[in-house]
Amino acid sequence: MENATEAVTVVQQDEEREVEGLEQPQNPPPPVRRRFVISLYVGYFLARWGARTWEFSVALYMIYLWPNSLLLAAIYGAIESGSSAIFGPIVGQWIEGMDYVKVLRLWLLCQNLSYIIAGGAVIKLLLDYDLKPRNIPVFATLVALTNVAGAIGVLSTLGGTILIERDWAVIMSEGHPPAVLTRMNSVIRGIDLSSKLLSPVFTGLIISFVSLKASAITFAFWATITAWVEYWLFISVYNGAPAISQSNERRILRSMTNPVEETNAHVSVSIVRGTGNPPRRTAMLKVFDRVSKSSFVGAWRVYIKQEVVLPGVSLALLFFTVLSFGTLMTATLQWEGIPTYIIGIGRGISATVGLLATVVYPLMQSRISTLRNGLWSF
Numbered sequence: 001m002e003n004a005t006e007a008v009t010v011v012q013q014d015e016e017r018e019v020e021g022l023e024q025p026q027n028p029p030p031p032v033r034r035r036f037v038i039s040l041y042v043g044y045f046l047a048r049w050g051a052r053t054w055e056f057s058v059a060l061y062m063i064y065l066w067p068n069s070l071l072l073a074a075i076y077g078a079i080e081s082g083s084s085a086i087f088g089p090i091v092g093q094w095i096e097g098m099d100y101v102k103v104l105r106l107w108l109l110c111q112n113l114s115y116i117i118a119g120g121a122v123i124k125l126l127l128d129y130d131l132k133p134r135n136i137p138v139f140a141t142l143v144a145l146t147n148v149a150g151a152i153g154v155l156s157t158l159g160g161t162i163l164i165e166r167d168w169a170v171i172m173s174e175g176h177p178p179a180v181l182t183r184m185n186s187v188i189r190g191i192d193l194s195s196k197l198l199s200p201v202f203t204g205l206i207i208s209f210v211s212l213k214a215s216a217i218t219f220a221f222w223a224t225i226t227a228w229v230e231y232w233l234f235i236s237v238y239n240g241a242p243a244i245s246q247s248n249e250r251r252i253l254r255s256m257t258n259p260v261e262e263t264n265a266h267v268s269v270s271i272v273r274g275t276g277n278p279p280r281r282t283a284m285l286k287v288f289d290r291v292s293k294s295s296f297v298g299a300w301r302v303y304i305k306q307e308v309v310l311p312g313v314s315l316a317l318l319f320f321t322v323l324s325f326g327t328l329m330t331a332t333l334q335w336e337g338i339p340t341y342i343i344g345i346g347r348g349i350s351a352t353v354g355l356l357a358t359v360v361y362p363l364m365q366s367r368i369s370t371l372r373n374g375l376w377s378f
Contacts, residue, residue, distance in 0.1 A: 036240040037172070037184070041191060043233035044164055046226045047111065048195040051157045053219055054115055056200040056347065057207075058150060059330035060340060061122050064212055065132070065143070073331035076147050080327070083151040084158060089299030091159050100248045103163050104234050110156035112227035118149035119220030126213045164188065168237070171247050182362050190358040197351035204344025 062072035095103050121142045125131065132139045165188055173181035206215045238244050303309060333343050 033240060036237045039233045039240075040164070040168065040172075040237045041187060043230045043237070044188060045191045045195065046230050046233075047108075047157070047160055048192050049199055050112070050115060050219070050223050050226060051153070052192075052195040053199040053203055053222070054118070054150065054153065055327070056330060056344070057203055057215060057219060058118075058146075059327040060207060060212065060334055061126070061146075061216065062327075063331040063334045065125055067335075070328065070331055070335060072143060073328055076150060077327040079147045079151050080154050084154055087155055088158055091155055092162060092299065095159055095162055096251075099252050100163070100167070100238060100244060101235070103159065104231070104238070107156050107160040107163060108227055108231050108234075111153050111160065112223045112230075114149040114153035114156065115223040116220055118146050118153065119216055119223065121146045121149070122216045123213065123220065126216060167247075168241075168244055171243050172241055174243060179362075186358045186362050190355055193351050193355040193358065197348045197355060200344035200347040201341070202344075204339075204341035208339055208341040 058076060059073050062076055063070070066072045098106075125139070125142050125146075131142075165185070169184045169188060170181065173184055203215055203219075206218060238248075303312075306312075330343060330347075333346075334340065
């Protein structure tokens with residue numbers, strides 16, 4: 001009886017301490033150190049520069065390899081977009097289940113290695129221009145290798161975008177005024193658009209005044225060198241920002257507990273004898289069951305339940321009416337005989353318009369609500 005009373009007293013004391021801890025004002029989070037924020041920005045700029053350079057250059061490579069047709073450019077665009085749509089949810093789930101350091105290493109390794117492989121394949125195709133009529137299988141293999149490596153690079157870039165924009169920027173600004181996150185998002189978006197603005201101009205000048213081969217060699221060399229610099233910058237941010245490492249520990253704990261909970265939830269014991277085996281189902285039902293449980297379908301289910309699903313669909317429909325300097329359009333302009341540096345300048349002008357939005361948005365968001373800001377944007 002006395003032990004029970006002591007236990008109750010201890011519990012009451014613990015509850016009082018928790019209440020007192022909740023009533024006491026929490027210490028404000030430490031300020032975001034400028035050095036690590038700059039390291040984050042510089043590393044992200046290096047990563048986005050390589051991605052934007054490849055995004056612009058690949059269309060020019062494809063139209064050069066098959067001058068009388070847009071087939072290669074169209075195939076690459078379809079593979080790139082299809083891989084993002086199909087495997088994008090899987091990439092998101094992998095990122096959610098891994099710690100930040102592992103995600104960072106996989107992102108930089110896959111992105112830069114895939115760009116090095118794609119650049120090497122393009123260099124071989126450009127140096128051996130007569131390869132297509134002389135050896136079709138080797139030509140097709142190198143083109144396929146370029147497509148696959150480019151798709152892997154796009155998927156790894158997607159993973160890096162999720163890591164930096166959706167996780168690290170949010171974590172580093174936690175506990176601070178909303179203007180801090182708004183400013184960081186604007187700067188990160190500005191870095192992406194600046195890369196989209198400047199890299200095509202730089203690449204177009206190399207192609208127009210040096211050669212297409214020189215641009216491919218420069219791209220492969222860039223991916224080789226910057227991989228180490230990017231890792232050093234990002235790992236310094238991880239080690240210097242305690243909030244990121246603490247969030248990483250919580251992620252590891254969740255990843256260790258969730259599989260156990262899911263396993264316990266799905267385990268069922270048959271009490272009635274002879275009813276343990278499920279009835280046979282047709283092959284069609286099995287395929288449908290696998291598809292319904294796939295990551296792709298599950299991601300769409302989660303997205304449909306979000307409050308932003310209708311604005312997202314509206315934005316997608318709006319993009320149907322917008323011309324963008326994508327792979328196919330860039331190849332078409334080159335096919336029509338427009339100089340490469342002119343295409344790069346035009347792409348840069350379009351990126352400048354988007355870059356201005358990163359300056360205007362924080363000003364508008366501080367004066368009007370986010371909802372009204374979005375409505376005015378539409």
